[in-house]
Amino acid sequence: MKIKQYTGLGVSLVLIGALVFLPGYFKQESETAQAGQTYQEKCQVAEGCRLTTDSGQIDLEIKPSSLPKLEPLDIEVRLEGVSADKITMEFQGRDMPMGLAPFPLYKQSSFLGPSVYSGVGNLTFCTVDKKMTWLARLVIESGSVVTTVVFELES
Template sequence: MLVLALAILAGGAVYVAWPILFPKISHSLSPDPACDLRAGDCRLTFPGGEGVVFRILPREIPLIEPIRIEVELEGLQARKVLVDFAGIGMNMGFNRPELKPVAGQGFAGTTRIPVCVRKRMDWEARVMVETPGGLWVAPFRFYTLK
C-alpha cells in the first residue's frame, strides 16, 4: 500500500513538474556563434523580424555574485519573460529567473551563476518569451572563468 501511494505521489510530481522543466516551444532559434556577451549586447532575429536583445552585467560575468540580466523585445508582446541558464556538457541545476518589466526598457532581473569545478564553463542562456501566440526561445551562449 505504501509503495502504491509513493508511486502515485511520484507520478503526480512528474505530471506537475514536466511542463515547467520542459515547456512546449512554438518558435526557437539557434545560438549565434559570433555573439560575445562579455563584449556587448547580443541580438537574435526570428524569421518574421521579431527580435530579442540580451545583455548580462557586469560584462565579465562573475561567479556566485549577483548579475543583472536584461532583455529587450522587438515585435513581441510578452506575458512573461524568463531566462533559463544551463551548463553546456554539465548539469548545473535549475536556474530560471523571471524578469520584471522595466518601463520603456524591456525586462530585467538578477540571478547568480554557480561555480563549476572546471576553470572555464560554457553556458547557454535561453531567453523564454511567453506570448499569446506561444513560447518563443532565443538562446545565447557565453562562458565563465573560475
C-alpha cells in the same frame, strides 16, 4: 480466488484506459510545443547578444560582462516586434546540465521603443569545469506561444 480475478480485471481496465487516453494526451503536448519557436545563437557578452527573427528582434545584455561566479548579474532583455506576457531566464552549462532555477525578468515601464524586461541572476560555481561554457536560456511566453532563445555566452 475471486480477488485474483478482480485484480486481473482491474489491471486490464487500467491498461486499456492507458492505451485509449495517453496518445491523445501526448498529441496535445506536442501540438502545444509546436506553437512556439526555438532559436540558438552565439554571442560575445561584452558586445551584447542579439537575435533577429522574422517577427522582430531580441537583445540580451548581461553586466558585468566578465560573468563572475556567485555574484549578481544584471540582466536586461529588449524586445522589438516580439510580444511577451512573461519572460524567464536561466543559466545552463553547455556541456553539463546544472539543474538551475529560472530567474524571472520583470517588465519595465516604457511608453516608446522596445519592451524592456530586467532582473538579477547569477552563475553558480562549477567544481568540474573551471572554463564552463554557459548558455543563457530565455523563455518568452505570450498567450499559448512559448519562444525559447538560447544564447551561447562567450566572455
